[in-house]
Amino acid sequence: MITLHALKYSRATRVLWLLADLGQPCNRVDYDRTDSFRAPDSLKQVHPLGKSPVIEDDGEMVAESATILRYVAAKYGDEAHTPPQDTAAYWQHEAVLDYVEASFAEVALQAILPAFDGKPVPDKARAALHQHLDYITQLIGDGPLLFGKRATLADIQMSYIIALLAQLDLLGDHPAIAAYWDVLQKQPGYIAALKAAGPMAPSV
Structure with missing residues (x-):
C-alpha cells in the first residue's frame, strides 16, 4: 500500500483525489503547518527539501505532484484520467x-x-x-x-x-x-x- 506524506492545506489533496477515484486506500501520514504556515521540519526527514506530497511504495520514494499522479495511474492501470494515448x-x-x-x-x-x-x-x-x-x-x-x-x-x-x-x-x-x-x-x-x-x- 502507498504511504502518502500529506501536509495540511497542500498539494497532497491531489493524490487523495486520484486514489479516491480509483477506490484505492493509502497509509496517510499527516503533517500540520507551523504558525508561519510553513511545512514542519519533520518533513525534511522524509524528503531533503521538506516537500509534500511525497509517496513511498515498495521501497521507492516519489515526489512532485504530476509525477505522483502519473505513478499512481500507472500502478493501478488507470486509463480513465487521460485521453487515449493515440490521440x-x-x-x-x-x-x-x-x-x-x-x-x-x-x-x-x-x-x-x-x-x-x-x-x-x-x-x-x-x-x-x-x-x-x-x-x-x-x-x-x-x-x-x-x-x-x-x-x-x-x-x-x-x-x-x-x-x-x-x-x-x-x-x-x-x-x-x-x-x-x-x-x-x-x-x-x-x-x-x-x-x-x-x-x-x-x-x-
Missing part, C-alpha cells in the same frame, strides 16, 4: 499537466502570497496572473472540464492553484474559470479527499 489530446493533456506547476503556479503565487498576507497584489503580478487565466479559459473551451466531461489528471493538478485563487477572490473577471471551479468541487474524488483530509485552501 493529439493525450499530448495536449500531458502538456497541461506539467504546465500547472512548471508555469502557472509561479505566476499565481506572485498574487496569492501578498493577498494571503492581506496586502495589495502588485499590478504587474495581477496582469501576469490574468494572462494565464485567459489562457486557462481557452483550455477549458466548451468544458465543463479541461478535456470534456470527465476529470483528468490535469484537472486534478489544476485544482489546488484554482482553489487558492478562488479562496482569495483572485479569479477576477473570468466566469469560465469560476464555473470550472464549481464543477471541480462537485467531483466525487474531490469531495472524498476533502472529507478525509480537510480543505485544500485555508480560510482567510
Whole structure:
C-alpha cells in the first residue's frame, strides 16, 4: 500500500483525489503547518527539501505532484484520467499537466502570497496572473472540464492553484474559470479527499 506524506492545506489533496477515484486506500501520514504556515521540519526527514506530497511504495520514494499522479495511474492501470494515448489530446493533456506547476503556479503565487498576507497584489503580478487565466479559459473551451466531461489528471493538478485563487477572490473577471471551479468541487474524488483530509485552501 502507498504511504502518502500529506501536509495540511497542500498539494497532497491531489493524490487523495486520484486514489479516491480509483477506490484505492493509502497509509496517510499527516503533517500540520507551523504558525508561519510553513511545512514542519519533520518533513525534511522524509524528503531533503521538506516537500509534500511525497509517496513511498515498495521501497521507492516519489515526489512532485504530476509525477505522483502519473505513478499512481500507472500502478493501478488507470486509463480513465487521460485521453487515449493515440490521440493529439493525450499530448495536449500531458502538456497541461506539467504546465500547472512548471508555469502557472509561479505566476499565481506572485498574487496569492501578498493577498494571503492581506496586502495589495502588485499590478504587474495581477496582469501576469490574468494572462494565464485567459489562457486557462481557452483550455477549458466548451468544458465543463479541461478535456470534456470527465476529470483528468490535469484537472486534478489544476485544482489546488484554482482553489487558492478562488479562496482569495483572485479569479477576477473570468466566469469560465469560476464555473470550472464549481464543477471541480462537485467531483466525487474531490469531495472524498476533502472529507478525509480537510480543505485544500485555508480560510482567510
